[in-house]
Amino acid sequence: MVERTESSDTAALEAHAQQAARHRAYLHTQIAKSDEANPLNLPTVQRWEDEVGLAPILNRRVLELDALPSPATVLQALPLSDFARQLVVESREETRAVLSGEDDRLLVIVGPCSIHDPQAALDYARRLGTVRRELEDDLLIIMRVYFEKPRTTIGWKGLINDPDLDGSHKINKGLLLARQILLDVLDCGVAAATEFLEPTSPQYISDAVTWGAIGARNTESQVHRQLASGLSMPVGFKNATDGSVEVAVDSVYTAAQQHTFFGIDHQGRAAAVETLGNPDCHVVLRGSSSGPNYDAVSVADALSVARSRLSADSLGAHGLIIDASHGNSGKDEIQQARVVRSVAARLAEGERGISGIMMESFIQGGNQKAAPLAQLEYGKSVTDKCIAWPETEDLLRELAAAVRARREL
Numbered sequence: 244m245v246e247r248t249e250s251s252d253t254a255a256l257e258a259h260a261q262q263a264a265r266h267r268a269y270l271h272t273q274i275a276k277s278d279e280a281n282p283l284n285l286p287t288v289q290r291w292e293d294e295v296g297l298a299p300i301l302n303r304r305v306l307e308l309d310a311l312p313s314p315a316t317v318l319q320a321l322p323l324s325d326f327a328r329q330l331v332v333e334s335r336e337e338t339r340a341v342l343s344g345e346d347d348r349l350l351v352i353v354g355p356c357s358i359h360d361p362q363a364a365l366d367y368a369r370r371l372g373t374v375r376r377e378l379e380d381d382l383l384i385i386m387r388v389y390f391e392k393p394r395t396t397i398g399w400k401g402l403i404n405d406p407d408l409d410g411s412h413k414i415n416k417g418l419l420l421a422r423q424i425l426l427d428v429l430d431c432g433v434a435a436a437t438e439f440l441e442p443t444s445p446q447y448i449s450d451a452v453t454w455g456a457i458g459a460r461n462t463e464s465q466v467h468r469q470l471a472s473g474l475s476m477p478v479g480f481k482n483a484t485d486g487s488v489e490v491a492v493d494s495v496y497t498a499a500q501q502h503t504f505f506g507i508d509h510q511g512r513a514a515a516v517e518t519l520g521n522p523d524c525h526v527v528l529r530g531s532s533s534g535p536n537y538d539a540v541s542v543a544d545a546l547s548v549a550r551s552r553l554s555a556d557s558l559g560a561h562g563l564i565i566d567a568s569h570g571n572s573g574k575d576e577i578q579q580a581r582v583v584r585s586v587a588a589r590l591a592e593g594e595r596g597i598s599g600i601m602m603e604s605f606i607q608g609g610n611q612k613a614a615p616l617a618q619l620e621y622g623k624s625v626t627d628k629c630i631a632w633p634e635t636e637d638l639l640r641e642l643a644a645a646v647r648a649r650r651e652l
């Protein structure tokens with residue numbers, strides 16, 4: 244097991260609370276500013292096609308180009324505290340160790356399907372922080388802090404894209420708000436997981452992320468595989484929505500290689516990005532439109548595909564993660580809890596191929612239709628149905644007991 248330092252001690256957290264409160268007050272000023280017409284005094288983007296006489300053929304379907312702050316501007320305005328930086332470094336290393344089997348704990352990625360309300364996110368993070376510390380000998384708990392939602396067709400695309408949930412798409416505000424929430428979650432002593440969807444958004448938030456996901460709708464995308472090859476944290480590739488595990492294994496293989504692709508640097512300038520390859524990628528089994536794949540046979544099959552594919556190229560194959568939601572539960576929170584219990588039972592019987600589990604959970608169970616915050620019930624998902632907090636606590640304790648049982652075998 245990776246040695247844990249003082250960062251998880253209650254005393255260190257309390258000492259940190261004052262600094263975090265001052266930090267939050269500052270951040271609120273920044274967010275308020277971002278609601279103004281021209282946050283951070285950004286230059287107006289000129290319709291260049293008019294100037295060069297290309298208006299009849301260029302940007303014919305582009306309504307508006309609004310300037311965004313550079314990643315460096317956002318990172319400098321909202322920096323990680325020393326405490327948060329240490330938590331990210333340690334928790335990334337712990338995650339890598341759990342995935343490779345050096346650490347016998349279970350990785351648990353748990354939290355709302357999507358973040359829409361900063362207050363509810365922080366409330367959830369505080370609850371999770373307490374359980375995280377209580378169960379840290381058996382579970383490595385990381386909170387789902389998801390700001391970008393991949394849609395099957397159309398729908399709310401998450402807090403970064405539309406922070407006011409009203410179709411106004413204030414991405415300037417969304418970026419700052421998302422970053423503030425991540426900093427707040429880390430300051431509670433809770434490491435964060437997120438899905439990376441837009442290829443340039445990681446430059447604004449990835450320093451605060453311990454585990455990244457590439458979702459089922461993007462797992463076969465070259466752009467996302469390239470992105471993962473340059474990310475600094477372990478990344479899980481979901482199986483495809485049609486159930487294909489092979490495309491996720493191909494992703495793990497591809498993301499481990501070096502790539503050169505289009506991106507932006509921290510000043511927001513277009514850049515050819517050259518990456519080293521990410522050896523800490525792995526598969527996430529999330530079920531599919533044709534049914535679940537969390538059962539023992541599906542897990543063994545996925546591991547065997549991954550091991551033969553990756554060891555042939557001298558790449559270490561990690562254990563995999565079961566996503567108890569999505570295709571594994573038909574997005575039903577009652578079924579999701581059953582999936583978690585079934586996985587816990589198998590762990591207790593000695594299953595070692597499963598390194599982690601993902602659960603969608605929030606303060607209240609179920610979900611509601613996305614709408615502006617004032618019209619919403621507090622602490623309830625605006626995307627997929629979530630397990631309520633009291634049951635989440637029970638499930639976390641059951642998973643910890645299963646890990647202890649597995650250890651004793």
Ligand SMILES: O=C[C@H](O)[C@H](O)COP(=O)(O)O
Nearest residue numbers: 392393394395396398626627
């Ligand atoms: O996790 C959330 C959803 O499952 C995902 O964004 C797809 O949602 P949709 O099918 O409702 O668009």
Ligand SMILES: C=C(OP(=O)(O)O)C(=O)O
Nearest residue numbers: 393458459460481529569
């Ligand atoms: C969208 C998600 O999952 P998937 O890509 O498996 O549908 C998610 O985890 O939020």
